[in-house]
Amino acid sequence: AQTVTQSQPEMSVQEAETVTLSCTYDTSESDYYLFWYKQPPSRQMILVIRQEAYKQQNATENRFSVNFQKAAKSFSLKISDSQLGDAAMYFCAYRSADDSGYSTLTFGKGTMLLVSP
Amino acid sequence: GAVVSQHPSRVICKSGTSVKIECRSLDFQATTMFWYRQFPKKSLMLMATSNEGSKATYEQGVEKDKFLINHASLTLSTLTVTSAHPEDSSFYICSARPDGGGSEKLFFGSGTQLSVL
Numbered sequence: 060a061q062t063v064t065q066s067q068p069e070m071s072v073q074e075a076e077t078v079t080l081s082c083t084y085d086t087s088e089s090d091y092y093l094f095w096y097k098q099p100p101s102r103q104m105i106l107v108i109r110q111e112a113y114k115q116q117n118a119t120e121n122r123f124s125v126n127f128q129k130a131a132k133s134f135s136l137k138i139s140d141s142q143l144g145d146a147a148m149y150f151c152a153y154r155s156a157d158d159s160g161y162s163t164l165t166f167g168k169g170t171m172l173l174v175s176p
Numbered sequence: 177g178a179v180v181s182q183h184p185s186r187v188i189c190k191s192g193t194s195v196k197i198e199c200r201s202l203d204f205q206a207t208t209m210f211w212y213r214q215f216p217k218k219s220l221m222l223m224a225t226s227n228e229g230s231k232a233t234y235e236q237g238v239e240k241d242k243f244l245i246n247h248a249s250l251t252l253s254t255l256t257v258t259s260a261h262p263e264d265s266s267f268y269i270c271s272a273r274p275d276g277g278g279s280e281k282l283f284f285g286s287g288t289q290l291s292v293l
Contacts, residue, residue: 102287168219171217
């Protein structure tokens with residue numbers, strides 16, 4: 060079974076600064092997807108960024124980028140130019156590339172990101 | 177983007193009553209939907225995989241007679257918490273995967289906060 064570990068229960072950053080959230084995972088599969096989800100106080104799950112394991116290039120979405128190290132099974136999220144609206148719980152998630160439709164997401168425990176003015 | 181509608185967003189009920197939560201994919205078909213449970217400041221825990229036209233697949237430790245799932249159409253799955261008790265109080269979230277190959281994304285509903293008195 061796959062596991063996802065987020066070792067930082069809480070992180071703090073000041074506005075305009077950069078912060079990196081850590082995530083490691085364990086799997087025996089060679090093909091899979093990795094995701095970062097944001098859950099603000101509204102509790103709506105919002106997809107921040109995704110990475111396909113067979114792609115070596117790190118995914119980027121505006122101020123959000125990942126450092127994907129497949130051999131090390133590491134998938135960190137970097138948030139640049141942090142904004143107050145970035146404050147939320149961030150979940151790292153793993154999904155098998157099995158296309159049967161039954162594979163779901165395995166979530167880490169989450170990292171609460173606090174952003175101060 | 178794809179939208180998943182979940183309602184009610186909040187429900188308060190008396191102990192012993194049953195509560196139904198609906199999850200609808202508004203602009204896509206989803207043979208498979210997933211139901212999660214989230215405790216305060218905790219991660220999402222998969223409860224069951226809902227399959228249109230067949231019985232749901234429950235995760236270990238989840239009582240199928242307590243949490244009834246009906247996936248009546250390609251756009252609707254319902255979770256009924258039967259004979260609810262205070263320990264069933266939690267945040268319940270559904271997600272849906274669009275049919276068609278190649279879609280690794282899951283789209284989430286906005287969640288339902290259940291409080292059992």
